[in-house]
Amino acid sequence: MNFRLRVWRQENRETEGRLVEYEARDISPDTSFLEMLDIVNDELTERGELPIAFDSDCREGICGTCSLTINGEAHGPRHPGAACQVYMRDFRDGETITIEPFRVGSFPLVRDLVVDRxxxxxxxxxxxxxxxxxxxxxxxxxxxxxxxxxxxxxxxxxxxxxxxxxxxxxxxxxxxxxxxxxxxxxxxxxxxxxxxxxxxxxxxxxxxxxxxxxxxxxxxxxxxxxxxxxxxxxxxxxxxxxxxxxxxxxx
Amino acid sequence: MIGQLDAKIPPGPIDRKWANYKNNSRLVSPNNRRKFEIIVVGSGLAGGSAAATLGELGYNVKCFCYQDSPRRAHSIAAQGGINAAKNYQNDGDSVFRLFYDTIKGGDFRSREANVYRLAEESVNIIDQCVAQGVPFAREYSGYLANRSFGGAQVSRTFYARGQTGQQLLLGAYQALCRQIAAGKVEMFPQTEMLDVVLVDGHAKGIITRDLKTGAIRAYAGDAVVLATGGYGNVFFLSTNARGCNVTASYRAYKRGALFANPCFTQIHPTCIPVSGEHQSKLTLMSESLRNDGRVWVPKRAEDCAKRPNEISPPERDYYLERKYPSFGNLSPRDIASRAAKEVCDEGRGVGPGGRGVYLDFADAISRLGEQTIRERYGNLFDIYEKITAENAYKTPMRIYPAVHYTMGGLWVDYDLMSNVPGLHVIGEANFSDHGANRLGASALMQGLADGYFVLPYTLPNYLAGQIGKRPSVDHPEFARIESEVRARIERLLSTNGTRTITSFHRELGLLLWDKCGMARNAAGLREAIARIPQIREEFWRTVRVPGEDGSYNQSLERAGRVADFLEFAELMCIDALERDESCGAHFREEHQTGEGEAQRDDENFAFVSAWEYQGNGKIERPKLHREPLEFEAVHLSQRSYK
The missing domain is CATH 1.10.1060.10 (Alpha-helical ferredoxin)
Structure with a gap:
């Protein structure tokens, strides 16, 4: 599967952020959403660009670390479940996916998709x-x-x-x-x-x-x-x- | 130089040792406690409960964790339950039986006195957690409920749905929050320990990196407690959280702490099988599922491609029930894992790649109804469905073993202190209680016993002689270690090669899984020992760590952890090669009984292997120290679950 990503990039809370477009190519439908971001990040690293910062830890929906807003929904389309439990088979091939941090005034931004809770x-x-x-x-x-x-x-x-x-x-x-x-x-x-x-x-x-x-x-x-x-x-x-x-x- | 290892086991019969210890150990008076600064690294069940309890007692505690909140430590992912010898079921349980099951489950490679103390304290843990408001499962009468778990013939496991670890951790976290609010614990989230500082041979501080800002800081304390968990992520794919790492333990090892039994790694039998190369971690399905699920594969390899419901019962091999009739599907983890590998090696595995076995609930559903199964395991079935898109109420789960827990860890004595004075190690990070294989529902028990009820008694025994000995961070040793930490970070960032950190980690993991996984042999281990330094050398030459030091840089965090795994993996393989016997999870193919079970060699290997780092700048072969294991209360026997 292929996807076009629009990802929120922001160096820190003093600088301005913006949505940046990336391609995610040849992704297996059994890939989790965060694994898809891992793949994109490895490609960015190989190209000499800065990988996208995002939070995750247990990757099985219990630690509460992951915190993505996917297409405007906190944790994305798969409810109930955390962002780490979203799989790429939950999206259409060729879909454009917008990824933003949790936007709450009391959660100051740390970097890109990471906020301080x-x-x-x-x-x-x-x-x-x-x-x-x-x-x-x-x-x-x-x-x-x-x-x-x-x-x-x-x-x-x-x-x-x-x-x-x-x-x-x-x-x-x-x-x-x-x-x-x-x-x-x-x-x-x-x-x-x-x-x-x-x-x-x-x-x-x-x-x-x-x-x-x-x-x-x-x-x-x-x-x-x-x-x-x-x-x-x-x-x-x-x-x-x-x-x-x-x-x-x-x- | 380290002489003969002294475990400092108290005198007296096994059931009096802990009481004797408590009657005679040194105390610190309430007025003096506030003069001490204790550094606790890690905020899981062990670290969180220790920090909270020491704060309660009046010590000043600084607690560090890499997560953004102490509530997220990986203890939170434990599902099935926690053992305690309460004997609420009137089914013959006792402290001695829990002790015996743990020693036997560990294949007689753990220290009797520590394990007995663990079994004794197990009952207090349940009392403490209930008082804190942990919502354990209950009967309609309002009394606590129990379930049975692998490796035991009694029902002694307390649970909170399939989220026992979460609820116990939140209990400890809430106790910790109370101490933070009271000003007795200062919490440092998103802060990673990168080295330990020894002054006059005693652990008196740590060097940390603030993950958000990159700031390197030194902290001095009267004692350092490591509660930094296990090293399962050395295999790349494991059920551990992504951030779990060996760095704190390994740094302590490089400063002189002995590493014990590093080759004892537990491969958990019930995990969701690997689905492809993209995979970043594996997911455990609680062992409690084996209470009601039956494990099987087709009898004939030709049937593997068929759908499970097309294979009739006589054509199925319920291999655990066949081989171990008295424990059946509840055989201990190492045995169940190896049995799964064996049937898959015979070509009878199911699912993609043939690395999977069925865990079938059809019988339980027809006996108890779907609703009962949903109540018992609903969240696990949901997790399974999210990952595989299959409904396990209708079709059997597919499971396969995966790296889950590490019994090895830093060597500690009865006081849970390493050979470095002042450096205490608790929870999964130490080696002491589970021998060569851990029984289910015992990790939570150990973490909380260490933190709530053991360390608060043994730490004063050290501190009592240390009043006024805490150095300032201006001591030159802090500056020296700090500059080493900085140099290492700079080296990682300046390599500017072409390969990703992930590619090195994955390569290392595959090698270890192959050569030092569920089965090991001398030739394979020698190959790995030759290969690991090559991967390491390539890492330092060609890795690319993007970004800079002075900001939030997840690549840099990961690179440092993988660099330590690349050294530690070699130690694991050296230990596995040296231990020329099979025991528990350490299965050396050269040593098996006629029926393919682990063949121990008690005459030559009834000891703890404790490794001393020998490198001064470069890595030399570590030096082996042996702590002989003496068994007074139990009789060494061939483990049998038949």
Whole structure:
């Protein structure tokens, strides 16, 4: 298969970026999208040009490193799945493919298709944890968790932290990401003692990082590789309202 | 000069050693802990849990990882589960049995005392992870669920769907985030360790490169902890993440740390087969699939081209069930992998190139229903479909072994400290617990045991004698090592040849897969040992590393890692040649039983091979040190899973 690529090239955040055209030739349909970029990069290297910088690591959809906007869609056409799980058989032979980074104000550009998503780490640092000191944990089966709750916690905890939700959102909101962590811990009895402070701190950190608000567009849910449900945003709002009430009026 | 290796195993019977150690080891008081700076390299299960726990205890920790966030370390990709001797199933499990299964699974090439401690700590890990909010699978009653895994006859594996590694890592990551917020851990993402600095023979710092800016910096600490994972990517194609590398371990080796059993590499039996030359990595399908999937190939080579549903049950060879009736499809990884290779070598492999076997769920689906199978393995079936465009509910999966894990690693004593004082090594990066073959669901167990419950007790034993001994980065040794690091980067960038980094890596990988993969022999290993220096020489003469140093340059990162693989591969082959026996994953074709199983030679090879770097500028043959393995609690026997 052959493709014409239009790739965002930008040396760093001080310089201007632009779309540059490249050819990808004789690509097997079983090649993954990132492997196609590897091939193009090796050709660029051989020609003495600078290869395209893009992020990836596990290449099986779990680490959340890859972060491409393909033809305007975060992670490309194959939902649910990360960009590393897109295969060239998902495209038409001869197609022109536009590849851009995740465009979110809170994700500053590093180079070409690579952005800095440390804002997401800072949201978790604000309170996305249960303070359980190693050594003080009780016997595991002394904490019973109904299967239904454990399953819902797992569904929320499946978030891979890629940031596609914010990239797809017209408001660049990180509500889906934040709601996934808050919900994961709120569905479990272990998360209960810190439930109020956690949601207040995480939401305030999210706002301070410059992410936008949710206006129920659901683009986040559509592109999420981990199939996190946008209903968790409603849960986040409930958790936040409850916590604000308690903060203002006491328990 | 390194004398006789001392593993510092505590006295007493096996089940009292760890308790004795804890009763007698040195402590650091809470007031003194804040005077120490600990450097932790790596943020996976081992590094993340260690950094978080040491921060909790009051030490000042600096944690480094090459990923853009500590949450992305490759532990995240582990699927199947984590073992623990909880005996919640009332099916006869115990600490001793988990210990015994691990020793036996490792084909009696691991150190008893370390493995027993691992089995003891396994139960605390589950408690800790549940307290942190790890959403393990549960029964309807609310109690924790278990499943069985390869190499064991009890159900002791805890799991979170097919994403156990992800959930355990996020637990450790969240504990780490808490310490970052508390100011006890300073996190350095996208920062790669390029060398370790020794002052007066002790590891007291590291040299790093900031991957975003190219800045080279020195950091001093009271101790250095390497938690930098395994070296499976030396084979180019493996199930490891693209960035996994041997650089930190190899740099430490070149500064005097011993490298133990480098030839012990695990080839995992259930991976998606290679589809073409474009491929950049291989994908694992969790071993847990073998609980319900049956492995088979056609009995006759002529049937291989047929569609699987056109081959009737009597025409199929369920070879694992046939050869190992008591463990069947749940035979240990090394045995299952070799059996797959064997049937493919006989021409009975399926799929493109004939390098594949079927993993068939038809029986399980008719017995349990598609819904149950979907609940158990849905995400794995989805992954399979994304990669192969085949629906495994309708047609059997095709699988083939692939490089997955490395049992070898830097040599450590019972304190998890290398022979270099102050240099501690935890998780997959050390050699200590899995011998010549690791059992499934044991890597997560080891990483977390080391980080949460072992290092926090053994590190103070070193630190207690080190108060006030941390050098400043102005010490001339830091400047010396830093200039060596810079010179190497300059050399990589200035070669300006014509060949891509990938082409060298692929060439090296194919050579190793062929000569030092699932089966090895003396002639092949000698060929590889002769060939690797030639590839290396060509690399330094003709590689092209585009771009510059002072910016984000992924080619430069990769070039440095491949350059280290090109040296390390030789060490692997030397070790494989020296170990003139078969054991676990190390299968020397010259040494097999009449039935084609690995034939150990306990009389001559019941030891750990620990290699000492001998080059001063150029690479000389490393020097071998032997740590004899003494077995008191178990009886050495021919491994049998029949």
């Amino acid at each position: 440390s804002a997401l780490d800072r949201i978790v640092q604000a309170g996305g944890f249960i303070s359980a000191r190693a050594g003080s944990a009780p016997e595991a089966n002394s904490i019973l968790v109904p299967k239904h709750n454990a399953d819902r916690a797992m569904e929320a905890a499946a978030c891979i932290g890629c940031g596609a939700c914010a990239a797809a959102c017209p408001n660049a909101s990180a509500m889906l990401f934040t709601s996934a962590k808050i919900s994961h811990l709120a569905f479990l009895p272990q998360g209960d003692p810190e439930r109020t402070t956690r949601v207040l701190r995480m939401v305030r950190r999210m706002d301070a990082e410059g992410f936008g608000n949710c206006t129920n567009i659901y683009e986040c849910e559509a592109v999420c590789p981990a199939e996190i449900s946008a209903s968790l945003i409603a849960k986040l709002n409930r958790e936040y309202a409850r916590a604000s009430w308690r903060e203002r009026f006491g328990e």
